[in-house]
Amino acid sequence: MRRFALLLGGPLLVTKALRERLRDLRLLAADSGGRHALALGLPLELWLGDFDSSPPWLQQILPAPKEVLPRDKDRTDGEALVRKALELGAEEVLLLGGIGGRLDHTLAHLELAFLLAEKGIRVELTDGLTRAFPLPVGFHVFPLEKGSSFSLLPFPEATLAVEGARWNLPSTPLKATTLTLENQALGPIRVRVERGRAVLYLF
Template identity: 85%
Template sequence: MKRLALLLGGPLLTTEALKERLSGYRLLAADSGARHALALGLPLELWLGDFDSSPPWLREALPAPKETLPREKDQTDGEALVRRALELGAEEALLLGALGGRLDHTLAHLELAFHLAERGVRVELTDGLTQAFPLLLGPHAFPLAKGRSFSLLPFPEATLALEGARWNLPPTPLKATTLTLENQALGPIRVWVEGGRAVLYLF
């Protein structure tokens, strides 16, 4: 399986567990997301962007093949990186630094995650502490530990059903709701997306 880790500009908690997990992943970075490669101590295969948010010291400290994009463009550096991942035939994508920080960037990263998922790529977003998974139509199973906290969010609206949680849910049309926030797994959970799309957020 072709596994790519895409380093984006949001915050990232770098842990030994994350470093171990990245074994077998190819690392690509968008602009300031490359700083995470330094913190992880792992080599970059590609560093792409207009470099408007990468300070000179970072460009000097990090040896990596660079691809410079124009500053005047109709896509973000993160979007350009996602498109490159698809060109490289990604089958699994781990978006690091994709959550937290600026809200507009987080929402954009979620949209990019759906773009990948719609093309058959298995996608996870993380800040090193929390995780998010885009959910398209159909059933989804997650082997969560008992007591794991999660929220199930329509994005922006969906018909959802849930089993295996403290608060299960029959098929229910949802949008802009707090009904599915702060749930707990009793073990593995099962989610059905019967309309629209959703996000599973683990914290």
Template identity: 95%
Template sequence: MRRFALLLGGPLLVTEALRERLRGLRLLAADSGGRHALALRLPLELWLGDFDSSPPWLQQILPAPKEVLTRDKDLTDGEALVRKALELGAEEVLLLGGIGGRLDHTLAHLELAFLLAEKGVRVELTDGLTRAFPLLAGLHAFPLEKGTAFSLLPFPEATLAVEGARWNLPPTSLKATTLTLENQALGPIRVRVERGRAVLYLLQT
């Protein structure tokens, strides 16, 4: 099984729908992301990190195999966890706690998501309430329900087109824009990235 959920340190709204979605996925956590395993009431296959942001009480009560990293390293615990998932042959990755909270961590997690996508891994980020998908060049289809709110962000610039939305978009070169914020799906949408990279952000799960 090569479907993974990686628990990162950002905020996560735990719902029964999320718990149900995680059935069949292998759970790994990076440092403080381990706290989400308690809320999810699901077992961890691996808990990895330097544990500088996991309090002693959490380390005492969370039963999980640990891989301790040195604090003197040039990558985050989250990036180390992504590399571990790749080593384990990940084909699909859900980054839980990957967006929201600290802006610097959110941006770093988005870059990690693109790294995974470039290696052919299906990847999604969520805080349990909203969802984000890294989009590389090509055509991307999303089976959204009518009325689903979404934003499409060049990251940092891209030529994008959208069909199936309240406000469709012909191929347009974009960067640092609000033009593609808060659109609405009329049903399934299609996003074409002709150049560059983009992020699809769903404003509801």
């Protein structure tokens, strides 16, 4: 099975639907992301990090194989975990706790998501309530329900088009804009990214 949920350090709303979704995924955690495994009540295949943000009590009560990283390193524990998933042959990755909380970490996680997407890996970020999808160049279809709210963000710039929404968009170059915020799906939406990168945000 090459479908992974990577537990990162950002906020996560644990719901029954999320627990159900994770049953078919392999769970790995980065440092403080281990606390989400405890909240989910699901076993970890691997707990990786330098453990500078995981309190001793959590390390004592959470049973999981550990891979300890040095504190002086040139990448975050989250990036190390993403690269571990790649080594394990990931074909689909759900980044739990990947958005929300610290802005610097959210932006870094989005960059990591593009690293995966550009390798052909299906990837999604979530805080348990909202969801984000990296959109590299190409045609993307999302089977949204009518009335679903979404925003499209150039990251940092993109030429893109949107169909199937309350406010469709012809092919348009975008940069630092609010034009594509707070749209509504009429059903499945189709996004074409002709140049650059964009992020689909569902809320």
